[in-house]
Amino acid sequence: MSNLESFRNETRDWLEANCPDSMRTPIKSEKDICWGGKRFEFASDDQKIWLERMSSRGWTCPTWPEEYGGGGLSKEEAEILKEEMSRIKARPALISFGIWMLGPALLKYGTEEQKKHYLPQITRGEIRWAQGYSEPGAGSDLAALRTKGDDKGDHWVVNGQKVWTSYADECDWIFALVRTEPDAPKHLGISFLLIDMTWDGVSTKPIKLISGKSPFCETFFDDVEVPKENIVHEAGRGWDVAKYLLSHERANIAGGGSGAQMNPASAARQSGEVDEDGRISDPILRADIARLTIDALAFETTLQRIKDQADGGQGVGAKASMLKYYGTELNKRRHELNMSALGSDGLLWEGDNPEDGDPARSWLRSRANSIEGGTSEIQLNILAKRVLELPGG
Amino acid sequence: MTYILSEEEQMLRDSAQAFLAEKSPVSELRRLRDEGCKDGFRHAIWKDMAEMGWNGIVIPEEYGGVDMGYTAAGIILQEMGKTLAATPFLASSILCATALRYGGTEAQKSAHLPKIAEGEKVYALAVDEKARHDAKHIETRAKKDGNGFRLSGQKRFVACGNGADMLIVAARMDDESIGLFLVDPEADGVERTLRRSVDSHAPANIDFNDVKLDGDALLSETDDGAALLDAVLYAGRACLAAEQLGVAVEAFSRTIDYIKERDQFGQKIGSFQALQHRAADLLTEVEMTESLVVKALRQLDESPSQAPFWIAAAKGRATRVSRLSASEAIQMHGGVGMTDEYEIGFFYKRAQAAGEFLGDDAWCTARVAEMSGI
Numbered sequence: 125m126s127n128l129e130s131f132r133n134e135t136r137d138w139l140e141a142n143c144p145d146s147m148r149t150p151i152k153s154e155k156d157i158c159w160g161g162k163r164f165e166f167a168s169d170d171q172k173i174w175l176e177r178m179s180s181r182g183w184t185c186p187t188w189p190e191e192y193g194g195g196g197l198s199k200e201e202a203e204i205l206k207e208e209m210s211r212i213k214a215r216p217a218l219i220s221f222g223i224w225m226l227g228p229a230l231l232k233y234g235t236e237e238q239k240k241h242y243l244p245q246i247t248r249g250e251i252r253w254a255q256g257y258s259e260p261g262a263g264s265d266l267a268a269l270r271t272k273g274d275d276k277g278d279h280w281v282v283n284g285q286k287v288w289t290s291y292a293d294e295c296d297w298i299f300a301l302v303r304t305e306p307d308a309p310k311h312l313g314i315s316f317l318l319i320d321m322t323w324d325g326v327s328t329k330p331i332k333l334i335s336g337k338s339p340f341c342e343t344f345f346d347d348v349e350v351p352k353e354n355i356v357h358e359a360g361r362g363w364d365v366a367k368y369l370l371s372h373e374r375a376n377i378a379g380g381g382s383g384a385q386m387n388p389a390s391a392a393r394q395s396g397e398v399d400e401d402g403r404i405s406d407p408i409l410r411a412d413i414a415r416l417t418i419d420a421l422a423f424e425t426t427l428q429r430i431k432d433q434a435d436g437g438q439g440v441g442a443k444a445s446m447l448k449y450y451g452t453e454l455n456k457r458r459h460e461l462n463m464s465a466l467g468s469d470g471l472l473w474e475g476d477n478p479e480d481g482d483p484a485r486s487w488l489r490s491r492a493n494s495i496e497g498g499t500s501e502i503q504l505n506i507l508a509k510r511v512l513e514l515p516g517g
Numbered sequence: 518m519t520y521i522l523s524e525e526e527q528m529l530r531d532s533a534q535a536f537l538a539e540k541s542p543v544s545e546l547r548r549l550r551d552e553g554c555k556d557g558f559r560h561a562i563w564k565d566m567a568e569m570g571w572n573g574i575v576i577p578e579e580y581g582g583v584d585m586g587y588t589a590a591g592i593i594l595q596e597m598g599k600t601l602a603a604t605p606f607l608a609s610s611i612l613c614a615t616a617l618r619y620g621g622t623e624a625q626k627s628a629h630l631p632k633i634a635e636g637e638k639v640y641a642l643a644v645d646e647k648a649r650h651d652a653k654h655i656e657t658r659a660k661k662d663g664n665g666f667r668l669s670g671q672k673r674f675v676a677c678g679n680g681a682d683m684l685i686v687a688a689r690m691d692d693e694s695i696g697l698f699l700v701d702p703e704a705d706g707v708e709r710t711l712r713r714s715v716d717s718h719a720p721a722n723i724d725f726n727d728v729k730l731d732g733d734a735l736l737s738e739t740d741d742g743a744a745l746l747d748a749v750l751y752a753g754r755a756c757l758a759a760e761q762l763g764v765a766v767e768a769f770s771r772t773i774d775y776i777k778e779r780d781q782f783g784q785k786i787g788s789f790q791a792l793q794h795r796a797a798d799l800l801t802e803v804e805m806t807e808s809l810v811v812k813a814l815r816q817l818d819e820s821p822s823q824a825p826f827w828i829a830a831a832k833g834r835a836t837r838v839s840r841l842s843a844s845e846a847i848q849m850h851g852g853v854g855m856t857d858e859y860e861i862g863f864f865y866k867r868a869q870a871a872g873e874f875l876g877d878d879a880w881c882t883a884r885v886a887e888m889s890g891i
Contacts, residue, residue: 508793
C-alpha cells in the first residue's frame with residue numbers, strides 16, 4: 125500500500141472515531157460556524173470537542189509546520205484530509221481570518237518569534253483576528269489610507285479610523301495597515317501592525333447593514349501605543365504583506381465562504397415547485413438553475429485547474445482576481461435564484477424558529493461579496509492590466 | 518485526474534499548432550469557399566493528417582490507429598478551432614470511428630477502421646432529421662428484407678455529408694429499436710443534396726429511397742443501438758466542445774491584439790475601461806470553459822460512465838462562450854470586423870454552426886438538468 129493510501133485509511137478511521145455526529149451536518153447558518161477567540165461561545169459541546177480534537181492534530185491548519193501548531197501535511201495529504209472530511213460531510217472545525225489571512229502572511233513575512241507566538245494560538249482557535257485595512261475614503265483605493273503611526277522610538281502611537289472591520293466587536297486582536305512614514309510615496313509609507321484590541325484607545329462600533337445583521341464595524345484608534353516588535357516585515361513595507369494577504373483573501377471569498385450553503389434546487393422543492401416527475405415545474409426557473417449548475421462546475425474545475433498549475437510550478441498571480449471576480453458574481457446569482465425559488469418563503473424576516481430569515485439575510489449579505497476584498501471592477505482592472513497587459517489610460 | 522497536459526500531450530498540441538498554421542490557416546477555409554469546393558475539405562491535407570497519426574487517434578493499434586484517446590483528440594480539435602480547419606476529423610475520425618470501434622463486429626472493424634485511420638476514405642454520421650438536433654427523433658426506417666434491409670428516410674445537414682465516401686446512418690428497425698447502418702452513398706436510391714453552410718462547410722441533405730442493404734451493413738456488436746448512438750454522440754460533443762473552445766480562444770486573442778494596436782481619440786482603444794472590463798470578463802468566461810472542457814475529455818477517457826453529465830455541461834458552456842467571444846470580437850473590432858476581407862467574421866460563423874451541431878446550449882442545459890435531477 126502506498127503512503128498516501130495508508131494515510132487515507134488512517135484519516136478515515138480517525139475521522140470516523142472522532143467527528144461527532146452533529147458535526148456531520150451542513151452548516152445552515154452563521155450560528156453553526158466555529159470562529160474561536162476569547163469571547164466565543166460554543167453553540168454546543170460537540171462543536172467544542174470537534175475543535176479540540178482537530179487542533180490537537182494540527183488539522184485546523186493541515187499544511188502549516190507542526191512546530192507552529194499545524195499538521196505538517198503535504199499538499200497531497202491535505203487534499204486527502206479534505207476529501208475524507210467532505211465524504212462524511214464534516215464541518216470545518218474552525219473558520220478564522222487568522223487561518224486564511226494572517227497565518228499565511230506570518231508564515232511568509234513573520235519573524236521566528238512571531239510565528240512561534242501567534243501561529244499556535246490561531247490553530248487552536250484561541251485568538252480571533254480582525255482585519256484593519258479599509259478606511260472611510262480608502263476602500264478600493266486602499267493605499268490612500270490615513271491612519272497614522274507616530275514613531276516614538278520603541279513604539280508607535282497610532283491614531284485613525286478603520287471601517288468594514290468584520291466582527292471587530294467580537295475579535296481579540298487586529299492586523300492593521302498604518303501609515304508610519306508620512307513623507308514616503310503612497311505605497312511605501314505603510315506598515316503592517318499587530319494590535320491587541322484590549323489596549324487603551326481601541327474601540328469599535330457596529331455598522332447596521334441591509335441584511336439587518338452587523339458583521340461589520342468601525343474601529344477607532346485613539347493614541348494607541350504599539351510596541352516596535354509588533355510589526356510584520358519591515359517598516360514602510362506593509363504593502364507587500366497586504367497584497368500577499370489579499371490574494372489569499374480573494375481565493376477564499378471566491379470559494380463561496382459566506383456562511384450558509386444555498387441550494388436553489390432544494391429551495392424550489394421546499395416551496396413545492398415540482399411536477400409529478402420530481403422536476404422543477406417552472407421551465408425557466410429550471411433552466412436558470414441548470415445554467416447556474418454548469419457555471420458552478422466551471423468555477424470548481426477552474427479552482428482545481430489553477431491549483432494543479434500552482435502545484436506544477438506555474439505562478440497563479442493575478443489569476444486569483446479571476447477567481448474572486450467569478451466566484452463572487454456566481455455566489456450572488458446563486459442567492460438570487462435561491463430567493464426566486466423560495467418565493468414568499470424566502471421573504472420571511474423573523475419567525476418562531478432561530479433559522480427563520482436566514483435565506484433573506486444570506487442573500488442580502490451576498491451583495492457585499494463583489495465589494496469586499498476588492499470590488500469586481502478592481503479585479504477586472506487587475507486582469508486587464510496584469511494578465512491581458514492592456515495599455516494604461 | 519489532472520488538468521495539466523502531460524509531456525506527450527504538450528508535444529501533440531505543439532505539432533498540431535505548427536501543422537495547422539502551415540497547412541490549414543483561416544485563409545485555406547476562405548480558398549475552399551471561394552473555389553466553391555463541393556467536398557468542403559482538401560483531400561491532400563486530409564492525407565497529411567493521416568500521416569501525422571491523427572485520423573486514427575481513437576482507433577486501436579491493431580486496426581491501424583494510435584489509440585491515444587479523446588483528450589488527445591480534443592487537443593487536436595482545439596487547435597483546429599483556432600485555425601478553423603475544415604476537415605472530416607470530427608465526422609470521420611471521432612464519430613464514425615467511435616461507432617465502429619464500440620459497435621462494429623470484428624469483420625466490420627477490420628474492414629473500415631484502417632480506412633479511416635489511413636485517410637483512405639471519409640466517413641460521415643447521419644442522424645438528424647429535424648432542424649434542431651434530436652437523436653431521439655428517428656423516422657428513417659430499416660425494414661428487414663431477407664438477409665438484408667431496405668432503408669428509407671431523409672437525413673438533413675449531415676456534416677461532411679457531401680464529401681463522404683461512406684455513411685453511418687441511424688435508422689429505426691422493425692422492433693422500433695435503433696440500428697446504425699453502413700451505407701455507400703453511391704448506392705442506388707441514395708440522393709445527396711449539397712447544403713452550403715454559413716461557416717463554409719459542405720453538409721448534405723441525404724434521401725434514402727428504398728436502398729438495399731446487406732445484412733452485414735448493420736453495426737451489430739451491441740444489442741442496444743440507441744445506447745451505442747448515445748455514446749458516439751457524447752464522444753462527438755466532447756471533442757466538438759474542444760473545437761468551440763479553440764474558436765473562443767482565438768477570437769479572443771485576436772481581439773486583444775487588435776485593441777492593443779488600434780488608435781482612436783489619440784490613444785489605444787485597449788486603454789478604455791469600458792473595453793478593458795469586457796475583455797477581462799471574457800477572459801474569465803473563456804478560462805472557466807477551458808477547465809470544463811478538459812474535465813469532460815478526461816472523464817471520457819478515465820471513467821466514461823460519468824462523462825455524459827460533464828460533456829453536456831462543457832458543450833453547453835462552450836456553445837455559449839464561443840458565440841460570446843466571437844460576437845464581442847466583431848463588436849470590439851468595429852466596422853472592420855464586419856468586412857469579409859477581415860478573418861474575424863469566419864470565427865463568428867463557425868461558432869454559430871458548431872453551436873447548433875450535436876445539441877445547442879439549450880439542449881445541453883436540459884440534459885444537465887435531467888442528469889442532476891433538477
